[in-house]
Amino acid sequence: MAKQQQYKFCFGPWNISEGQDPYGPPTRIPQSFDWKLDQLKKLGFDAMMFHDDDAVPDIDAKSAAQITAEAKALKKRLNDAGVKAEMVAPRLWFHPSTVDGAYTSNDAKCRKYAIERSLRAVDIANVLGTNLLVLWLAREGSYIRESKNGRRSFEFLVQALDKMLAHDSRIRLAIEPKPNEPMDQAYIPTIGHALAIAQLTRDPKRVGCLIESAHAILAGLDPADEIDFAMLFGKLWSLHLNDQNGLKFDQDKPFGSANLRVAFNQVRALERNGYGRRGEYVCFDVHPFRTTKEEHWLAHLDNSRRTFQRLVEKARTFDEKKAQAFVAQRDYAALDQMAIEHLLGAA
Numbered sequence: 001m002a003k004q005q006q007y008k009f010c011f012g013p014w015n016i017s018e019g020q021d022p023y024g025p026p027t028r029i030p031q032s033f034d035w036k037l038d039q040l041k042k043l044g045f046d047a048m049m050f051h052d053d054d055a056v057p058d059i060d061a062k063s064a065a066q067i068t069a070e071a072k073a074l075k076k077r078l079n080d081a082g083v084k085a086e087m088v089a090p091r092l093w094f095h096p097s098t099v100d101g102a103y104t105s106n107d108a109k110c111r112k113y114a115i116e117r118s119l120r121a122v123d124i125a126n127v128l129g130t131n132l133l134v135l136w137l138a139r140e141g142s143y144i145r146e147s148k149n150g151r152r153s154f155e156f157l158v159q160a161l162d163k164m165l166a167h168d169s170r171i172r173l174a175i176e177p178k179p180n181e182p183m184d185q186a187y188i189p190t191i192g193h194a195l196a197i198a199q200l201t202r203d204p205k206r207v208g209c210l211i212e213s214a215h216a217i218l219a220g221l222d223p224a225d226e227i228d229f230a231m232l233f234g235k236l237w238s239l240h241l242n243d244q245n246g247l248k249f250d251q252d253k254p255f256g257s258a259n260l261r262v263a264f265n266q267v268r269a270l271e272r273n274g275y276g277r278r279g280e281y282v283c284f285d286v287h288p289f290r291t292t293k294e295e296h297w298l299a300h301l302d303n304s305r306r307t308f309q310r311l312v313e314k315a316r317t318f319d320e321k322k323a324q325a326f327v328a329q330r331d332y333a334a335l336d337q338m339a340i341e342h343l344l345g346a347a
């Protein structure tokens with residue numbers, strides 16, 4: 001029997017968030033990065049994810065040399081804590097130069113800013129000992145169709161990816177698609193788009209993807225199918241598990257919170273494809289509810305991992321033989337009920 005996968009877990013500092021949303025201010029007092037790192041360790045997670053400015057705050061005010069020096073100091077803190085850096089992601093959606101999008105901005109100076117900032121993020125990844133750069137593109141202007149030329153935007157995207165690939169021969173780019181929010185549309189909404197654009201770059205082997213459950217659901221897709229698709233190509237290099245109640249705003253709920261069966265099928269897809277065998281991490285891109293009190297601030301992370309582990313057990317104890325017999329009979333009603341009763345457990 002194949003050895004069972006032991007999963008490694010991570011989250012980012014932004015996943016211990018303070019509760020602000022577009023309609024209300026924070027409900028919890030912000031904590032320092034060191035406090036968050038301590039909590040990650042106490043919870044027994046293995047790695048942390050970083051936006052470039054989580055790693056080097058106020059990054060735009062610093063020179064490349066300063067950025068490297070600060071990243072080195074952070075690397076030492078991570079080593080002392082026994083925590084790995086899973087990835088670095090340039091935050092391309094806060095700075096005034098990214099108001100009209102990042103790589104696809106209509107202003108050449110702004111496109112240059114986005115690329116330069118991404119190259120610094122690659123440098124940080126290098127210092128932190130990871131070769132994974134995650135690209136969530138966030139916004140491409142206001143999506144007034146006449147404001148941009150779609151074809152030219154795709155060409156700009158490929159040029160930007162090429163610059164990152166050329167900057168460092170070891171860096172791997174994991175595109176994190178999302179179909180909407182903060183905008184109503186996005187140029188790379190699904191894994192299919194991410195993997196297709198990878199083919200146009202100078203080194204397709206180093207361009208893969210990251211699936212976030214909620215983002216797939218927002219695209220009207222089943223995240224389990226996205227996992228199978230990406231893994232068929234050997235391209236699923238990271239994973240943001242969370243949950244989402246239908247086609248609404250991005251909710252980043254705890255894993256399994258809205259739809260346990262969809263969560264179960266994601267875990268089954270990970271198991272059948274051997275996710276983690278090449279060192280990939282299971283990351284939870286989840287947020288505490290706005291109503292969460294400070295004393296319960298980490299529950300969503302611990303709960304997501306707990307649900308994940310329970311679902312791994314459920315996936316491993318699902319009676320495949322019996323399921324296949326129902327498939328052979330085309331008795332999908334029985335198969336459906338079998339899955340439900342398996343998740344419900346013993347009465």
Ligand code: XLS
Pocket residue numbers: 051089134135136176178212240250285
């Ligand atoms: C937002 C994204 C973000 C990325 C990293 O929806 O999920 O958190 O994971 O930039």
Ligand code: MG
Pocket residue numbers: 176212240285
């Ligand atoms: Mg994410």
